[in-house]
Amino acid sequence: MTYRIEHMNHKEMRVPWTRLMIALVIPLVLTGCAAVGPDYQPPAMEMPAAWQGTDDPALLPRAQLVQKWWSLFHDPLLDRLIQTATQSNRDLLAAIARMEEARANLGSTRGEYYPQVEANGSAIWQETSDNGLSTGVEETLHGVGASAGWEVDLFGRIRRSVEAAAADYQASAEDRTDVLISLYANVALTYLDVRTFQARLTAARSNIDSQKSVLALTRSRFRNGLATDLNVAQAQRILASTEAEVPPLNIGLSQSINALAVLLGQTPGSLSSELAVPLEIPLPPEKVTVGVPANLLRQRPDVRRAERRLAAQTARIGVLKADLYPSFSLTGAFGFESIDAGTLFDTDSRIASFGPSLRWQIFSGGRIRQQIKAQDARTRQALFGYEQSVLNALREVENALVAYVEDRTRLAAINRSVTAARRSVKLATELYKQGLVDFQQVLDAQRDQFNFENQFAAAKGNSAANFVRLYAALGGGWDPTPAPKPDLNDRGGK
Numbered sequence: 001m002t003y004r005i006e007h008m009n010h011k012e013m014r015v016p017w018t019r020l021m022i023a024l025v026i027p028l029v030l031t032g033c034a035a036v037g038p039d040y041q042p043p044a045m046e047m048p049a050a051w052q053g054t055d056d057p058a059l060l061p062r063a064q065l066v067q068k069w070w071s072l073f074h075d076p077l078l079d080r081l082i083q084t085a086t087q088s089n090r091d092l093l094a095a096i097a098r099m100e101e102a103r104a105n106l107g108s109t110r111g112e113y114y115p116q117v118e119a120n121g122s123a124i125w126q127e128t129s130d131n132g133l134s135t136g137v138e139e140t141l142h143g144v145g146a147s148a149g150w151e152v153d154l155f156g157r158i159r160r161s162v163e164a165a166a167a168d169y170q171a172s173a174e175d176r177t178d179v180l181i182s183l184y185a186n187v188a189l190t191y192l193d194v195r196t197f198q199a200r201l202t203a204a205r206s207n208i209d210s211q212k213s214v215l216a217l218t219r220s221r222f223r224n225g226l227a228t229d230l231n232v233a234q235a236q237r238i239l240a241s242t243e244a245e246v247p248p249l250n251i252g253l254s255q256s257i258n259a260l261a262v263l264l265g266q267t268p269g270s271l272s273s274e275l276a277v278p279l280e281i282p283l284p285p286e287k288v289t290v291g292v293p294a295n296l297l298r299q300r301p302d303v304r305r306a307e308r309r310l311a312a313q314t315a316r317i318g319v320l321k322a323d324l325y326p327s328f329s330l331t332g333a334f335g336f337e338s339i340d341a342g343t344l345f346d347t348d349s350r351i352a353s354f355g356p357s358l359r360w361q362i363f364s365g366g367r368i369r370q371q372i373k374a375q376d377a378r379t380r381q382a383l384f385g386y387e388q389s390v391l392n393a394l395r396e397v398e399n400a401l402v403a404y405v406e407d408r409t410r411l412a413a414i415n416r417s418v419t420a421a422r423r424s425v426k427l428a429t430e431l432y433k434q435g436l437v438d439f440q441q442v443l444d445a446q447r448d449q450f451n452f453e454n455q456f457a458a459a460k461g462n463s464a465a466n467f468v469r470l471y472a473a474l475g476g477g478w479d480p481t482p483a484p485k486p487d488l489n490d491r492g493g494k
Helices: 017-030 069-073 076-088 090-113 157-223 229-243 246-263 293-299 301-324 367-433 439-474
Strands: 116-127 138-152 327-338 350-359
Touching (some): 069 076, 069 157, 076 090, 090 157, 157 246, 157 301, 229 439, 293 439, 367 439
Antiparallel strands (some): 116 138, 138 327
């Protein structure tokens, strides 16, 4: 605000106490008026009583989820990788910075509750025109003082602004948690990719060794006239086909290790030595706690974030509606002004002003009302966004449940196929040595063994990955106990 200060004598500067008290007390009384705009009420969302697939004995519909679900793999290296990512992942650090920004914005908005005080000082030299009304005047005007203004929050503009800023801060906190849950899942999934590629490479190399042995046997039999050159060529073809599978697997392994390093905030290749030794793919427990659908509203940070954004949009309607009503302020200034620096702080150099002011935009061509309608439409959008986030959460969990259950069944079937395929190779090779079966049966058995062992390694990794996706969809990985909400009446302005 800009204040215009007039020169006054001492008598003119005296303000009657009654007028001063009225100017101070009336706005304070008026601040008890209710804030305009709708008071926010969390939306009610109907939720299913139970998940569709919880009749499977592997799923336990208990309310409490395991927060550190990755610990169920019993893999110390995975535990350490997730801990490192929590401290160094760049996306998470950016989400934390956004949360700090929102908290600072909340503190800034709370500052509007208080008077705004400004100090000023000047020493201005001026000279008037010789051809003007005051000819040839040259002087230096010295001034020092302070001015203040305080908006009385009569219709709740500031209160609604604080409500919106507080909800934005809470939404940013949920966004940080959402990034954290995604980070946990991505670290675990990428680590499982590493172990899966290693398992598939182990299966390929084992089959290559077995196929080399058969090729050597076929060449020996060919030299002794017990096999044909066609048999040798067929054995070479099977071996070359399996060897061709190795480079793509090495590429996938290298890319997964590099991706894992970036998730941990490290340079690609920094984990190569630590992950060089192949280990078994970690498997989840036999039984998994999946909670109940109603928990999603509490567990999923993306749903909680959408609800907080709806709350912020609702408060902004009140911020705009306050512009339809008059705005009251108390303004004042006090200082000294003199053309002689030596008399600047004399009594006769004092200047002062004080009093209430009113601003009321009576006509704006419908601009404010249209802005309110636009804000109301944004609030409806936020409501639909919240409802859609709930539906998406339910869909993700249901899909993850089906994938987890069905892939466990598939894994068991492929495991039986691997056992049978290995036995078939052994039997076919023995019978071929005895001349009781055609060499083609050996080749078919070898090809099936590699295919099933490769499928089994991939299915084992996918089964573990489905557990990760299930807990990510359920919102597991953090303590969903509601954090204390910012006190909207706290005017400490942190």
